[in-house]
Amino acid sequence: MIEVKDLSKQFGDHTAVKNLSFKVESGQFCMLVGTSGCGKSTTLRMLNRLIEPSQGQILINNQDVTTLPPEQLRRRIGYVIQGVGLFPHRTIYQNIATVPKLLGWKKADIDIRVTELLTLFKLDAATFAGKYPHQLSGGEQQRVGVARALAAKPELLLMDEPFGALDPLTRELLQDELLKVQQLLGITIIMVTHDLEEAIKMADVIAVMDKGELLQLDTPEALLRQPRAGFVQELVGGSERPLRLLSTKQVSQIMTTKITVVSHPLPNIHADASLREAMALLIWEQVEQLQVVDAAGHAIGQVSMHDLLQQGARA
Numbered sequence: 410m411i412e413v414k415d416l417s418k419q420f421g422d423h424t425a426v427k428n429l430s431f432k433v434e435s436g437q438f439c440m441l442v443g444t445s446g447c448g449k450s451t452t453l454r455m456l457n458r459l460i461e462p463s464q465g466q467i468l469i470n471n472q473d474v475t476t477l478p479p480e481q482l483r484r485r486i487g488y489v490i491q492g493v494g495l496f497p498h499r500t501i502y503q504n505i506a507t508v509p510k511l512l513g514w515k516k517a518d519i520d521i522r523v524t525e526l527l528t529l530f531k532l533d534a535a536t537f538a539g540k541y542p543h544q545l546s547g548g549e550q551q552r553v554g555v556a557r558a559l560a561a562k563p564e565l566l567l568m569d570e571p572f573g574a575l576d577p578l579t580r581e582l583l584q585d586e587l588l589k590v591q592q593l594l595g596i597t598i599i600m601v602t603h604d605l606e607e608a609i610k611m612a613d614v615i616a617v618m619d620k621g622e623l624l625q626l627d628t629p630e631a632l633l634r635q636p637r638a639g640f641v642q643e644l645v646g647g648s649e650r651p652l653r654l655l656s657t658k659q660v661s662q663i664m665t666t667k668i669t670v671v672s673h674p675l676p677n678i679h680a681d682a683s684l685r686e687a688m689a690l691l692i693w694e695q696v697e698q699l700q701v702v703d704a705a706g707h708a709i710g711q712v713s714m715h716d717l718l719q720q721g722a723r724a
């Protein structure tokens with residue numbers, strides 16, 4: 410669990426972060442959102458002491474991070490930035506092995522971990538381990554960046570706009586991969602993004618910041634349904650709100666498992682698709698109902714336009 414108490418950062422006479430207090434539970438995915446310059450990156454960089462706070466306390470599993478030497482702390486916390494920052498003259502293997510090596514892991518254990526991580530991010534170890542960063546695409550480099558950050562099994566992963574420089578398709582692919590990896594490893598993640606849709610799709614909780622202050626920390630659904638008046642309302646309350654609400658849930662959460670036989674075959678939707686994707690398919694196919702299928706393609710339920718309208722509506 411990460412707990413931040415009354416955290417502030419002053420740069421000269423400018424207050425970049427002001428009296429920030431929040432908690433993120435173990436295994437949660439927390440997104441920091443807010444306009445440019447509101448203090449998101451400064452907050453993240455105080456958590457791993459790349460920036461020293463002017464005031465306040467940061468506790469990781471009840472341990473005050475200021476009691477640890479910064480290098481030791483940073484080996485327990487993964488950090489991923491936009492543009493990756495891979496070491497250009499080291500192979501992918503050497504890049505991922507950096508922290509395990511510093512921690513004195515045995516070569517055999519490092520080999521296993523590098524292969525495991527490359528496989529997790531859908532990169533064939535035999536092909537990629539010996540390559541250099543410039544031989545990889547942006548999306549592949551970003552995957553290696555995340556793999557490197559996870560190499561020494563950190564208890565916390567900090568990510569600053571990790572997918573900001575990627576094209577929309579690659580970005581979506583990496584978002585899905587990261588969500589799967591997070592669920593698999595149960596790791597706590599705090600990520601900065603400019604993109605509200607990304608935050609809604611991925612976060613368990615979203616922290617909205619403005620002018621260095623935390624305005625609201627809530628689940629995506631609570632944030633959309635009960636935004637605090639002012640900046641948060643402006644951020645989430647536009648005409649997109651019903652569709653964003655649909656993004657917060659998966660088809661499996663609202664489908665009926667009773668399968669009614671209908672005269673025409675229904676279009677299929679995956680159980681783990683979002684309600685927003687289901688709505689888009691209903692409109693595109695001009696139908697009132699979809700058939701829900703599992704990963705093996707077996708029909709497991711149905712979802713209707715009526716169900717979706719209720720989910721996106723004002724409560």
Ligand SMILES: Nc1ncnc2c1ncn2[C@@H]1O[C@H](COP(=O)(O)OP(=O)(O)OP(=O)(O)O)[C@@H](O)[C@H]1O
Pocket residue numbers: 420423424425443444445446447448449450451452603
């Ligand atoms: N090293 C520094 N010295 C002086 N001012 C700084 C420094 N780092 C950040 N700031 C200022 O602190 C404020 C917060 O910056 P920060 O990078 O945390 O914002 P941000 O929300 O992450 O912005 P962006 O989304 O554009 O990256 C800004 O006004 C910035 O100019």
